[in-house]
Amino acid sequence: MKFGRLGVGVKVLAFTASLLFAAQAFPQADPLPSWNDGVAKTAILAFVKDTTTQGSPKFVSPAERVATFDQDGTLWVEHPIYTQVMFVLESVPALVKAKPELAKVAPYSTVLELLKGDRAAMAKLTEADLFKLLAATSTGMPVETFQAEARKWIAEAKHPRLKKPYTELTYLPMQEVLKYLRDNGYKTYIVTGGGQDFVRVYSEKTYGIPPEQVVGSAGGTTYGYGKDGKPFLTKEPKLLLNDNNAGKPEAIHLMIGRRPNMSVGNSTGDRQMLEYTKAGDGARLSMLVLHDDAKREYAYGPAQGLADTKVGTFSPQLYAEATKQGWTVISMKSDWKKIFAFE
Secondary structure (H helix, E strand, O other): OOHHHHHHHHHHHHHHHHHHHHHHOOOOOOOOOOOOOOHHHHHHHHHHHHOOOOOOOOOOOOOHHHHEEEEEEEOEEEEEEEEHHHHHHHHHHHHHHHHHHHHHHOOOOHHHHOOOHHHHHHHHEEEEEEHHHHHHHOOEEEHHHHHHHHHHHHHHHHHHEEEEEEEEHEEEHHHHHHHHHOOOOOEEEEEEEEEEHHHHHHHHHHHOOHEEEEEEEEEEEEEOOOOOOEEEEEEEEEEEOOOOOHHHHHHHHOOOOOOOOOOEEOOOOHHHHHHHHHHOOOEEEEEEEOEOOOOOOOOOOOHHHHOHHHHHHOHHHHHHHHHHHHOOOHHHHHHHHOOOOOO
């Protein structure tokens, strides 16, 4: 019996050894298959390994693992115009139908011209006009009403050039990063200058990021009761949080309560978030997406001699700071094998 048990034990050891050999012979699947080998991919892999390996001097406990991502231009397409701005503009006709007197009043009349095909009309809209349109089309209603309208629009709207739903225009390489981080115990947050209520409508289905992990520009709400006595919140035209520039780290502190270990952006509006992340102790990774692929997506800067733009500006000054501070610049053209899942 003793020899029999010994024989079984030897077989078990041999089987275990064969499994270990097989694991070594066949390397683990690449968690970032849509990335070309290079500085950016290496930086992500090394960061995750360093911060999640027990015994590493850069180890970060699971409870403290936080990664923040800008949305527009970082996780999905932002050109030729921000998605939420398109939502606002395309909400104007319904507003004018309800209030016909607005049809001849700027900026509503300007938007109607734009939607009829007068692209030059866009240049007439000022930032103040856009805030006025946002207030007129997205406030003064119950939160649930806004959510239903935004959900319906995002399900039907398509990008003017790429002819795909906006939710299909997320960057596959960034989706892989989000999943890779979550698989390694990180909480992933969207920190966006866009409207918090708008992004929360689709964030979970589109990115796997639940609404409570979306930090964005936020307006006020008022608590009240309906005719049936049920309580509800009404969206008010009052800005509580402008989640852009310095507002991003301020919002991260307010809404998340931890300095990110990793943050990714693509424009001057993300600079302070990346600075704030990199200034923390221990392992930190700050990254910027550079749009330099006009064929597969868009090319704009004006950093690196690319076209100037007011939408997602990546200035030469930002590029210089990235170089000085040790931030990693991701080239869409060089670092990404695929940009979209449908390619």
